[in-house]
Amino acid sequence: MTDPYDPAREGAQMSFDGRMSYGDYLNLQKVLDAQHPLSDAHDEMLFIIQHQTSELWMRLAIHELTAARATLQEADRRPAFKMLARVSRIFEQLNNAWDVLRTMTPSDYTTFREALGQSSGFQSHQYRQVEFMLGNRNIALLKPHAHRPGITALLTGELAQPSLYDVALRALNQSFPLPDEVLDRALEQPHAESEAVAAAWSKVYRDPQTHWELYELAEKLVDLEDYFRRWRFNHVTTVERVIGFKRGTGGTGGISYLKRMLDVELFPELWHLRTDL
Template identity: 60%
Template sequence: MSSCPFHSSADSASTAQGERIVHEEKAQLDFDGRMSYGDYLQLDALLNAQQPRSPDHNEMLFIVQHQTSELWMKLMLHELRAAVDNIASDQLPDAFKKLARVSRVMEQLVHAWDVLATMTPPEYSAIRPYLAQSSGFQSWQYRCIEFAMGNKNAAMLQPHAHRSDLSATVQAAYEAPSLYDECLRLLARRGLAVPASHTERDWRLPYAADPGVEQAWLTVYRDPTHHWDLYQLGEELTDLEDAFRLWRFRHLTTVERVIGFKRGTGGTGGVSYLRKMLDTVLFPEIWSLRTEL
């Protein structure tokens, strides 16, 4: 059979083009002596950090789920701390960007439960004995996030007391003004009548809702054009707590799906403890004001 001259010409052109691309990109294919993608991300350390203790196939899922969650929480803390500093120094546009990013990170953490929920009760039971007393309850990053969001509880310092370096970090978060505390101080600087009991107080104490604070936020929400940046701040807080509530709910349903009502490995009541956490309101007046509008 005779060959088709058109196809031969097209094939030759395609081959020549491919060779030109390889030639032009050759410099980018040789990383000898230069920093590579893996070097920059320290992938050798990162991808060798998964060390299953059980012989069960499904433990890899459990480890990766929690390690990636800790990475996202590291970013959350990075953004939350900077947002609090921005609000304290009246740099609201910068704070808005960071708070929006934290809310998007929370969405990633919510969807991560969908992956862990593919682990069935027998699969988890096969690896549970190898976890010993380790538990997400002991996550110091999560505890710092809770404290930064205003959920202060002195008892939650104890799980980190065995590590002096981490304990100091958690203690600092416990003693610092929360995100909401700094927002209320901002409202007061803007001339809104926030009670002094909520702008200068012992930051270690749990936040208590106050009618005066609700009235200050109502002033903002009843005239959003005049108080536009404060109004936007209120909605950023709403988005953030909304995402946080979804995360807590998915945590609860995933735990109940996988272990039922067994106690948690860290000693908590498991599902019963997580259900109590669903009732925690971080920014109460941001929600209660909506009934009054």
């Protein structure tokens, strides 16, 4: 009979007295102590972890989008493409998470729904920040955060910066001059679809070899919105499957509100030009 395998024989560190361990580095005790169900319902733990992990992924998306936006304003924009690709994959992870939540039936959810009070994913300031960064800007949506001055300042600060698409359009402008109303609009307002922008992107798509960097940027943006749209759609179908057409806990119309969000286009010219190519 062979002796049990001992990783220490191959040099594995087994003693962490006074040394940083895996759990120390990741601050895991705080993370794993952050789940506090307010009911005895079995599925409330699933609900909490689903939303907490989603917030962690959104934290990473914000990190990547911030760096991508800054990089796109530099002479060499190419490193931003990897960051944008990573954000797309983050939303793929967020999409996959809905499959786990959909194992919760309507009967399961009713056992703890009242414990949520008026809390709702609609109030996620990180989700709001992601939308603001991508260009879906609506000042009215600052109101749910008015009781948190730090968060309000964070979101207001985001509205004072160009969105990711604004930065992309400024890059496009260097090769195909765009009108002032596109480049100089109030930053807190969403981008309005423009024929001039559509014409400029069409020129890129008709001659990608000449304008490869802009072409790759455009496709990275489309890829990102594609995954983002899937996340929104899966959100709608999951909510409809679990609560039907009830109002959301935060007071929104529930499904009616979420379906309205499906109609929002972040980079409209990039989608609509495909019809004319």
